[in-house]
Amino acid sequence: MKVTRMDTRALSVPLARPFIGGRQQPREKINPVIVQLTTDDGLEAFGLAFAWNDRQINSLKASIDDLEEVIIGQDVFRWAEAWERLYNATRHMGHHGYGIYALSAIDTALWCLRAKALGLPLAHLLGGYQREVPAYASHMLFRNWSLDELQRDAVSLVKQGFHVMKMNMGDKPFKVELERLKAVREVVGENIGIMIDANWAWTVSQTIQIGREIERYHAYWLEDPLASDDADELAQVAKALDMPVSNGETFCTKYDFRSLLEKKSADILIVDLQRAGGITEWMKIATMAQAWNIPVASHLFHDFSAHLIAAIPNGLIVEYMPWWDVIYQEPPQVKDGYLEIADKPGLGLELDPEAISRYEMK
Ligand SMILES: [Mg+2]
Structure with missing residues (x-):
């Protein structure tokens, strides 16, 4: 089973109540990127990464999109190989910033694909x-x-x-x-x-x-x-x-x-x-x-x-x-x-397409 497609969507989600948690301005929104992988069997699963504002999320999304050529064609079940390829491909971006976030979101989506393919909760x-x-x-x-x-x-x-x-x-x-x-x-x-x-x-x-x-x-x-x-x-x-x-x-x-x-x-x-x-x-x-x-x-x-x-x-x-x-x-x-833990294959959670189109950054 191989990855044939990767789609990323950057969202801008307002928080119900702004908060201050560290040495920062009040946080008023959260910006997740959804990274969806599709296989040659038509199976789909997603991973996530996030940033804190609309500028950062563009950089993070670009870091993830940069790995598309690495992950297309990857055998879903060769998980150690997939991780090492992503790790090597993000070496230039660095393994303490958006390079590792990008790797993480894709690696997570791959595990959700494996669990779905086997019919097991993650x-x-x-x-x-x-x-x-x-x-x-x-x-x-x-x-x-x-x-x-x-x-x-x-x-x-x-x-x-x-x-x-x-x-x-x-x-x-x-x-x-x-x-x-x-x-x-x-x-x-x-x-x-x-x-x-x-x-x-x-x-x-x-x-x-x-x-x-x-x-x-x-x-x-x-x-x-x-x-x-x-x-x-x-x-x-x-x-x-x-x-x-x-x-x-x-x-x-x-x-x-x-x-x-x-x-x-x-x-x-x-x-x-x-x-x-x-x-x-x-x-x-x-x-x-x-x-x-x-x-x-x-x-x-x-x-x-x-x-x-x-x-x-x-x-x-x-x-x-x-x-x-x-x-x-x-x-x-x-x-x-x-x-x-729900008794459902994979993550056990379904994305809400209406909510995603409401919050997606254009
Ligand atoms: Mg903490």
Whole structure:
């Protein structure tokens, strides 16, 4: 079975509520690119990559389109060959930017084709460890939420069935950050997991200082505390703090993750599908983490990542971030804190053509 056609569509999807998550302007839209592959048997499947504005998405789409000549004619089931060809073809673009995003989207579409061709859910083909996976709410509790909004949304997430939620920190004096955390803890009670994502805000000493205070509120994890993303410095923080320290979402391919594991820089690895190098590389990184007894959580892409976390024995939790769910006829639903793997071939999700034509950039 060979790939005979590749189509890419760049979308511009407004977000219901602009947010500030790191050192950035408010995010008001999300720009996914849908990469659809068709085989000589007429089978179709898609992968995704995304950027943050209409300019970036043109560059990302161009990076993906550049690989069309590489992937046309590729045997769908020769997955290692396909990955190496894409990796070599993106060497000039670089393996830390849109080159690796482009590779990832195509590699992901190829895995969805394989699962469809075999009539298996993607999670089943990749390992089939479990049929449902815990998911945490990541789409609320941002830096620009007021104290009232934090409390109201935290209560609403509990009512929706989430057992774990993430709040963002990093731009306020420590006293204020801790008051916000205390306010959320007070309204959700002791049985809800609260993750803290600092989005690369602090130095080592600042992180240890505020980290010891955060621990008093029983945080589920502290994510990306350090501005440096340096494996040695992350290891200092992971060693100093009792609560789990998680990182990895900006790291690309097994080569980046090797240093995080060797230096014990993370108690929990966060692996992003489009930076990892697609499903092929995501699975290899998860296996490397298992050799160090490190659990793996996914970053974004809950539509695909639920399958990945469900496939592996050291899969911890899926980040639920429904930014581009409008592209699906029936988007994944979190029920009582879990995402279920549908008993359908491939990804198990159908694109909504009307929504895609509404959001497609012309
Ligand atoms: Mg994060």
